[in-house]
Amino acid sequence: MRRMTARPANAHQARLLKLLRDGGPNSRAQLGDQVDLSRSKLAVEVDRLLETGLAVADGLAASRGGRRSHNIRLNPGLRFLGVDIGATSVDVAVTNAELEILGHINQPMDVREGPVAVFEQVLSMAAKLRASGLAEGFDGAGIGVPGPVRFPEGVPVAPPIMPGWDGFPVREALSQDLGCPVMVDNDVNLMALGEQHAGVARTVHDFLVVKIGTGIGCGIVVGGGVYRGTTGSAGDIGHIQAVPEGRPCACGNRGCLEAHFSGAALARDALEAAQQGRSAELASRLETGGALSAADVAAAAAAGDATALDLIREGGNRTGQVIAGLVSFFNPGLVVIGGGVTGLGHTLLAAIRTQVYRQSLPLATGNLPIVLGELGPTAGVIGAARLISDHLFSPA
Amino acid sequence: MRRMTARPANAHQARLLKLLRDGGPNSRAQLGDQVDLSRSKLAVEVDRLLETGLAVADGLAASRGGRRSHNIRLNPGLRFLGVDIGATSVDVAVTNAELEILGHINQPMDVREGPVAVFEQVLSMAAKLRASGLAEGFDGAGIGVPGPVRFPEGVPVAPPIMPGWDGFPVREALSQDLGCPVMVDNDVNLMALGEQHAGVARTVHDFLVVKIGTGIGCGIVVGGGVYRGTTGSAGDIGHIQAVPEGRPCACGNRGCLEAHFSGAALARDALEAAQQGRSAELASRLETGGALSAADVAAAAAAGDATALDLIREGGNRTGQVIAGLVSFFNPGLVVIGGGVTGLGHTLLAAIRTQVYRQSLPLATGNLPIVLGELGPTAGVIGAARLISDHLFSPA
DNA sequence: CGTCTTTGTCCACTGAGTGGAGAAAGTGGG
DNA sequence: CCCACTTTCTCCACTCAGTGGACAAAGACG
Numbered sequence: 001m002r003r004m005t006a007r008p009a010n011a012h013q014a015r016l017l018k019l020l021r022d023g024g025p026n027s028r029a030q031l032g033d034q035v036d037l038s039r040s041k042l043a044v045e046v047d048r049l050l051e052t053g054l055a056v057a058d059g060l061a062a063s064r065g066g067r068r069s070h071n072i073r074l075n076p077g078l079r080f081l082g083v084d085i086g087a088t089s090v091d092v093a094v095t096n097a098e099l100e101i102l103g104h105i106n107q108p109m110d111v112r113e114g115p116v117a118v119f120e121q122v123l124s125m126a127a128k129l130r131a132s133g134l135a136e137g138f139d140g141a142g143i144g145v146p147g148p149v150r151f152p153e154g155v156p157v158a159p160p161i162m163p164g165w166d167g168f169p170v171r172e173a174l175s176q177d178l179g180c181p182v183m184v185d186n187d188v189n190l191m192a193l194g195e196q197h198a199g200v201a202r203t204v205h206d207f208l209v210v211k212i213g214t215g216i217g218c219g220i221v222v223g224g225g226v227y228r229g230t231t232g233s234a235g236d237i238g239h240i241q242a243v244p245e246g247r248p249c250a251c252g253n254r255g256c257l258e259a260h261f262s263g264a265a266l267a268r269d270a271l272e273a274a275q276q277g278r279s280a281e282l283a284s285r286l287e288t289g290g291a292l293s294a295a296d297v298a299a300a301a302a303a304g305d306a307t308a309l310d311l312i313r314e315g316g317n318r319t320g321q322v323i324a325g326l327v328s329f330f331n332p333g334l335v336v337i338g339g340g341v342t343g344l345g346h347t348l349l350a351a352i353r354t355q356v357y358r359q360s361l362p363l364a365t366g367n368l369p370i371v372l373g374e375l376g377p378t379a380g381v382i383g384a385a386r387l388i389s390d391h392l393f394s395p396a
Numbered sequence: 397m398r399r400m401t402a403r404p405a406n407a408h409q410a411r412l413l414k415l416l417r418d419g420g421p422n423s424r425a426q427l428g429d430q431v432d433l434s435r436s437k438l439a440v441e442v443d444r445l446l447e448t449g450l451a452v453a454d455g456l457a458a459s460r461g462g463r464r465s466h467n468i469r470l471n472p473g474l475r476f477l478g479v480d481i482g483a484t485s486v487d488v489a490v491t492n493a494e495l496e497i498l499g500h501i502n503q504p505m506d507v508r509e510g511p512v513a514v515f516e517q518v519l520s521m522a523a524k525l526r527a528s529g530l531a532e533g534f535d536g537a538g539i540g541v542p543g544p545v546r547f548p549e550g551v552p553v554a555p556p557i558m559p560g561w562d563g564f565p566v567r568e569a570l571s572q573d574l575g576c577p578v579m580v581d582n583d584v585n586l587m588a589l590g591e592q593h594a595g596v597a598r599t600v601h602d603f604l605v606v607k608i609g610t611g612i613g614c615g616i617v618v619g620g621g622v623y624r625g626t627t628g629s630a631g632d633i634g635h636i637q638a639v640p641e642g643r644p645c646a647c648g649n650r651g652c653l654e655a656h657f658s659g660a661a662l663a664r665d666a667l668e669a670a671q672q673g674r675s676a677e678l679a680s681r682l683e684t685g686g687a688l689s690a691a692d693v694a695a696a697a698a699a700g701d702a703t704a705l706d707l708i709r710e711g712g713n714r715t716g717q718v719i720a721g722l723v724s725f726f727n728p729g730l731v732v733i734g735g736g737v738t739g740l741g742h743t744l745l746a747a748i749r750t751q752v753y754r755q756s757l758p759l760a761t762g763n764l765p766i767v768l769g770e771l772g773p774t775a776g777v778i779g780a781a782r783l784i785s786d787h788l789f790s791p792a
Numbered sequence: 793c794g795t796c797t798t799t800g801t802c803c804a805c806t807g808a809g810t811g812g813a814g815a816a817a818g819t820g821g822g
Numbered sequence: 823c824c825c826a827c828t829t830t831c832t833c834c835a836c837t838c839a840g841t842g843g844a845c846a847a848a849g850a851c852g
């Protein structure tokens with residue numbers, strides 16, 4: 001199939017494309033109910049979408065008791081590639097134009113191997129998805145990387161955990177390799193977009209997404225759009241001081257949140273506890289696996305291990321303290337907790353909630369849900385697809 | 397003079413009004429250079445503004461070497477009232493349509509006396525300004541109050557330092573009393589608007605304004621617009637924990653920034669230092685004045701008093717620590733420090749800068765100016781005028 | 793005094809969008 | 823089965839904001 005190169009010619013068409021993306025197949029009449037255009041105008045714009053191939057007619061619509069109407073849907077052959085590059089693994093997924101995941105692969109990987117090696121792997125994963133018959137090509141791709149990005153250019157800037165990526169033209173390079181438009185963003189921002197599109201944040205306009213993985217980051221959504229800050233580093237909360245004169249951090253300061261609680265810090269703490277004999281559960285896991293990770297702590301906690309539970313609670317308190325500050329400052333309508341450490345589940349959530357509800361003022365917390373993300377590991381790739389579709393479904 | 401009741405009929409007129417407000421008198425041709433409209437269309441819209449009396453012709457424009465052009469300016473009879481209600485004083489000012497201050501009064505007052513008493517005072521101050529010939533009436537008024545506001549309705553919600561104001565229909569009541577449209581906002585947001593309109597933040601789109609007065613608050617500007625949060629309490633950073641297990645705060649928690657550094661806290665600390673004999677300078681000032689305020693500490697510091705300097709430095713450190721967190725999170729393009737405590741000047745600023753530059757990541761601080769506000773006590777009233785003018789200069 | 797430039801005015805034309813008339817295609821009651 | 827009613831689609835004349843070119847007015851400059 002030849003890839004789509006058409007773009008909406010005006011704001012009306014862009015609007016319609018987004019409605020079709022978010023609401024699935026719709027009849028002309030249903031579309032008309034949502035866009036406030038005269039039927040004539042609507043018909044013209046829909047016809048143009050059909051002509052350009054962006055949308056197609058698709059059978060009869062459910063009857064509402066009158067002349068039968070044909071459904072319009074986005075071209076079912078459209079394919080987006082969503083790539084979520086984490087610190088230690090990559091997710092690659094294919095979606096259709098409605099951003100439904102058709103295929104999803106996750107592989108371990110180390111970002112520090114540099115962009116060339118990583119992209120080789122990403123491309124081979126994309127090729128595998130294509131080979132399995134899910135796509136004959138991609139109409140666009142969204143990429144998330146674990147560090148700040150100069151968004152307009154799609155270039156990582158001074159990323160702490162991925163040296164070697166600084167200034168690498170990710171967008172340019174991938175666009176070349178894949179032969180389609182590419183957008184690049186911070187992984188946390190994409191997670192926020194994902195939860196906004198298909199997760200818990202569908203109806204909220206101002207919210208925060210805190211991702212606790214190898215590091216800690218925060219996606220900020222203001223007025224329905226991702227806020228990236230002046231230099232693209234907004235949401236970089238891992239290096240907010242959580243403990244005065246606390247542990248030394250890789251960034252050179254002491255007491256950073258990330259140094260006290262994150263996937264990496266948690267694994268270190270667990271190892272120490274196991275070695276010092278403070279937890280039989282963790283020690284036995286260490287012996288079995290040869291190493292400990294956040295997942296081991298989660299399992300130990302689930303098994304009722306007191307030390308593991310303490311580690312989670314203490315980390316939750318620290319995180320909650322920082323989030324409480326952000327809540328006072330930002331007054332969001334929702335806080336979403338996500339990332340690899342989400343496996344710690346409700347113990348973690350309870351600790352965070354306790355801190356936030358205790359430390360922030362009632363006006364800010366009164367109606368503030370603090371919840372776990374709904375999409376788990378797919379949030380990033382859905383957000384990536386959403387990013388590129390937002391771009392492609394806007395007037396050129 | 398009869399008050400203006402006209403409003404711009406469309407977005408073009410609104411745009412023109414704002415250009416005239418921000419750029420002063422302009423010829424039709426100069427306006428044309430800025431709005432990207434055909435000369436014909438521009439002429440039509442300008443004529444309508446002249447017809448409705450919102451703008452007037454005003455002499456000949458400076459020649460650019462061709463047919464001479466008449467200047468257009470906003471009606472010089474338009475008057476806005478800016479009111480900035482602080483915890484312990486009120487500022488009331490009259491501006492013209494270009495938001496230049498024509499008259500400004502400041503009086504001490506206690507917000508806790510409640511809205512009725514305060515408004516009585518505000519109205520009498522407004523009457524005094526009117527009586528002095530500066531205005532025959534007001535075309536609109538902006539009001540800032542020291543607490544969170546449900547912005548669309550112009551009603552304070554759960555304001556900690558002004559009990560008795562909760563739910564009071566400020567906008568409604570003042571609109572009745574003054575006989576003109578009124579908009580209400582948090583005082584810090586107005587300060588941000590003021591610095592954006594006429595101060596240090598004219599060219600920045602994302603910035604923070606930290607106001608250190610009786611309490612501590614923060615104005616947040618995102619994409620050129622004030623961000624108010626879900627319930628209007630965004631920027632309420634006074635109750636972020638700055639010192640773990642620190643001083644008890646009126647809010648019920650311990651270690652809040654406001655409990656450790658603010659006009660009120662500083663005065664308490666100074667009093668203690670004077671009574672304990674740790675500062676001869678402060679003690680003598682206490683004896684002379686009978687009480688101590690932030691201004692006394694500023695004076696003592698200027699005189700070289702070590703204890704006063706320490707108080708300022710320690711407060712600056714605390715504040716800087718909190719701001720460092722906000723900078724990491726928000727990645728602003730500028731941080732403005734303002735409020736009553738600004739008198740502490742560069743000692744304070746240096747302490748804050750040190751903390752922020754040390755604790756936040758280079759990417760966020762690399763090009764981040766941290767400066768004192770430019771407008772001092774007029775920032776609030778200018779922001780108030782700006783608020784109502786933005787409202788009135790938008791299509792109805 | 794004539795030429796060039798800037799500014800203001802007029803007007804025919806374009807193109808997006810509207811809203812009503814009517815046809816097409818369904819539902820449901822008698 | 824027929825008829826009244828509803829929903830959907832299509833067509834078309836009409837409105838209206840806005841454009842851009844022609845021309846006039848008014849100055850600068852050599």
